[in-house]
Amino acid sequence: MAPPTLYIHMMSPPCRFVRLVVAIVELEVNVVVLKELSKEMQTPEMLEKFPQHQVPALDDNGLYISESRAIAMYLVSKYAKDDSLYPKDVSKRALVDQRLFFDQDLYARFLKVFLPKFHGKEVEASDIEKAKDGLETLNRMLDGKQWLAGDSVTLADYCVANSVTSLELNPESGLDPNKYSNIKQWLSRLESSNSKYADQMEAFRAFVKQIQQSKK
Template sequence: MGLELYLDLMSQPCRAVYIFAKKNGIPFQLRTVELLKGQHYTDSFGQVNPLRKVPALKDGDFTLAESVAILLYLSRKYKAPDHWYPQDLQARARVDEYLSWQHTTLRSCCTRAMWQKMLFPVFLGQPVPPETLAATLAELDRCLQLLEDKFLRNQAFLTGSQISLADLVAITELMHPVSAGCQVFECRPKLAAWRQRVESAVGEDLFQEAHEVILKAKDIPPADPALKEKLRQALQGLLQ
């Protein structure tokens, strides 16, 4: 059996992997794992990824977890164009720098902003204290400023003149709070122009296809009681 990607396009890292594979013509079988239905808790998925997280990759007998590892594996195996993850030592280091930074900064606050502003109150029926949401949105704003000042600066993309894995990972993160109604780009013309360049580079149709699910997240019906309690327990850290 060929390459299999276990994805849920509600997930930011899954969207990055999906766009990268599609954009680079990588043949794969999509195995959908619906997080909001708890499908990552099933025994069958646990055999693919004991961490019970998506994305996950299965390539024959080889399995791989973690989105950055998957993106690098795909880039190397399928010899993606150099701009995605450059061979030049310093250019590659710039991509690595962003990928290292975003996991504990932008990813964290984008995830919490979406859950606190939309999914906790709508999907789980759990109110979020206004001061908690306000603190998260303030942290998101600080991260956006760092994204502009440290990484984007006055260049076309986050690590130089061409799109890289850094841009793909960043844009899929930012669309999470956008789906909840956060004004991520409206007052940041530099960041808004970067978004347009990224969309154009990956293809607007592919970009919209990958984000269709998350942009309709506000219409998701409430979780059933059994799953609601399980998810509440698993996601309490997002309220801090």
């Protein structure tokens, strides 16, 4: 069977999460980097495969999957050497799922904080408040815990950390996750626990720096 094909855009946070999972699982994938999503994801052929016309999008030999979390769950379930990132045990998996669904809302809140910057717009004060509320919730979830779901690192940690660190795309918003002590410690624990995650964060921060300089 041919390796799966993963369609991505380099600016996309959900794609960053899936790329990390691919790296951690050490999966061979054919990565297709798209530049103009509105054109490339909206051809009749692509719309038939991916009606949502969003990236990341996975084609695993005719199985078409959109939604970053669903792609990550599938890749780990099908290709990972063990189930630690996405446990087969139903109770353990339920905790991971809960956090992944929680992240869908959390990321939507953070998107409203970093996206306006790329459209030259100010962030709405009410959106800052909603993002803060999300960070406070996450900080509570991490109280007394090393990881977000269970006793070891799971997809939930990488997915939520990806959303949280996306806030670094707009430092002018003043929203700093490191002001929340449980989140700060957890992010640093995650970085020191996996060199692939640490490498990706280093590349991401270099990318953010480039964007900052180009906006000056």
